[in-house]
Amino acid sequence: NAGVMQNPRHLVRRRGQEARLRCSPMKGHSHVYWYRQLPEEGLKFMVYLQKENIIDESGMPKERFSAEFPKEGPSILRIQQVVRGDSAAYFCASSPTGWANEKLFFGSGTQLSVL
Amino acid sequence: DQQVKQNSPSLSVQEGRISILNCDYTNSMFDYFLWYKKYPAEGPTFLISISSIKDKNEDGRFTVFLNKSAKHLSLHIVPSQPGDSAVYFCAASGSNDYKLSFGAGTTVTVRA
Numbered sequence: 001n002a003g004v005m006q007n008p009r010h011l012v013r014r015r016g017q018e019a020r021l022r023c024s025p026m027k028g029h030s031h032v033y034w035y036r037q038l039p040e041e042g043l044k045f046m047v048y049l050q051k052e053n054i055i056d057e058s059g060m061p062k063e064r065f066s067a068e069f070p071k072e073g074p075s076i077l078r079i080q081q082v083v084r085g086d087s088a089a090y091f092c093a094s095s096p097t098g099w100a101n102e103k104l105f106f107g108s109g110t111q112l113s114v115l
Numbered sequence: 116d117q118q119v120k121q122n123s124p125s126l127s128v129q130e131g132r133i134s135i136l137n138c139d140y141t142n143s144m145f146d147y148f149l150w151y152k153k154y155p156a157e158g159p160t161f162l163i164s165i166s167s168i169k170d171k172n173e174d175g176r177f178t179v180f181l182n183k184s185a186k187h188l189s190l191h192i193v194p195s196q197p198g199d200s201a202v203y204f205c206a207a208s209g210s211n212d213y214k215l216s217f218g219a220g221t222t223v224t225v226r227a
Binding site: 035 | 149158164206211212217219220
């Protein structure tokens with residue numbers, strides 16, 4: 001009965017490199033969300049995906065960031081040419097429906113550190 | 116713009132006493148409110164929620180109160196236990212919405 005699985009737990013990148021964060025939702029969940037937590041702040045919505053579709057990416061920076069949730073395999077959050085300001089905890093969540101009033105199940109997060 | 120605010124970054128309470136966590140919101144379209152609890156190195160876990168049609172929801176030691184006119188909600192934990200030491204996030208959403216707006220969190224420390 002695995003929960004939401006995120007990997008890696010910790011990712012260190014140098015400025016200009018690419019970061020790939022992976023998320024496998026709970027079994028039976030087809031709705032995936034990515035949130036970012038900067039130090040001393042709350043979680044901020046980035047993107048909402050269903051299988052093969054991006055539903056809302058309004059919280060994601062227009063450049064360098066992209067997300068996908070393919071038919072097979074995990075959801076991927078990709079950050080190209082990382083900068084120090086990208087250092088944060090990135091949380092993935094999943095739900096069986098698309099409504100926020102259905103509780104979200106969060107993974108343990110990926111802590112991205114950009115040197 | 117921070118639509119959900121938790122103005123107390125930390126709270127220390129003695130074991131057995133009541134913990135009261137506060138949350139304010141600015142968006143009048145919000146009508147569903149949730150509290151999440153987070154331990155270090157883990158993701159947030161759902162704790163309790165309340166719809167705007169109610170002013171109180173209780174689940175065991177946890178009670179959430181909603182004052183819509185004041186755009187304010189609070190979480191009461193009684194009695195507080197050492198395992199309650201964590202960061203608590205208040206979150207809100209509108210009807211038919213799928214994204215949550217989170218506060219910055221309140222770190223609760225329960226002293227033995």
